[in-house]
Amino acid sequence: MIPAPFDYVRPGSLDEACRVLAEADEAGEDVKVLAGGQSLLPLLRLRLSYPSALVDVGRLAELRGVEDRGDHVFVGALTTHDEVLRSEVVRELVPLLALATATVADPAVRHRGTFGGSLAHADPAGDLPAVALALDCVLVVRSDEGEREIPAAGFFVDYLESALEPGEVLVGVRVPKLGPGWGFHYEKFHRTAQSWATVGVAAAVRLGEGGGVVEEARIALTNMGPTPVRARATETALVGVPITPSGSEPSGSGFSGPGGPASGGDRLRHACDLADEGTSPPTDLHGDPAYRRHLARVLTRRAVVAAGH
Incomplete structure (x- = not known):
């Protein structure tokens, strides 16, 4: 499709760009800032966005x-x-x-x-x-x-x-900068190499000085709601959990859940199974909410294990 007509402005400085945008706002005009254009141009072509003007800051x-x-x-x-x-x-x-x-x-x-x-x-x-x-x-x-x-x-x-x-x-x-002791990983599931994430997990994990036991974790999820989401329940549950390269834990790890004592990979699995709490994943051609919730739990565990080693 062909975009709707629009004016094009290419300011020579950031100050000029801000001035142009301020004038457009005062006039009640709908303008968009154009940078690389890789997301905006498809929206223009599909006429999902039809601004009166584009302000191109790409050369600043x-x-x-x-x-x-x-x-x-x-x-x-x-x-x-x-x-x-x-x-x-x-x-x-x-x-x-x-x-x-x-x-x-x-x-x-x-x-x-x-x-x-x-x-x-x-x-x-x-x-x-x-x-x-x-x-x-x-x-x-x-x-x-x-x-x-x-x-x-x-x-x-x-x-x-x-x-x-x-x-x-x-x-x-x-x-x-998070400093020493932190490990990182981004785990993403997508159907083709160039597509958007069906679900993605950004994980940052800080282990204790002796290694192996989580002292702090930060987990954020891609495509599990209308905005990116922090998996707060998983972050809290991971504290004190030992992580091994295989994703399992040594027996006798001391976790006691509703069903009594647990060992092996139960603590890690339990923590990562909380990743979808509070999320509202969408439904589209790539999956329904239940499928995305399952992916969030599985990918979170993978990301945490990878970040911990």
């Missing part, structure tokens, strides 16, 4: 790049997925971001699509929103009135809806 170099800023890594909104993947800073200091980015679509999309665009699009089936949620990232946005920060937990509002206000542009993202 000030919004691109990766920097080590001490306690966090700052990733510019226009940094492409490929640039994120090739960044030594990302791979060494925030590896969960690299692991998830490697699963995004295909090389062609990764060379055009942007990190910030994936987050601002707020698609719950996207891989990176769950990572931002698991790592407690902070999103930095700018408007004609100044700058503000939005924690990832408050950024994703509803399906394809973020906390960005009219006139605001996502500048970049602060990705916290």
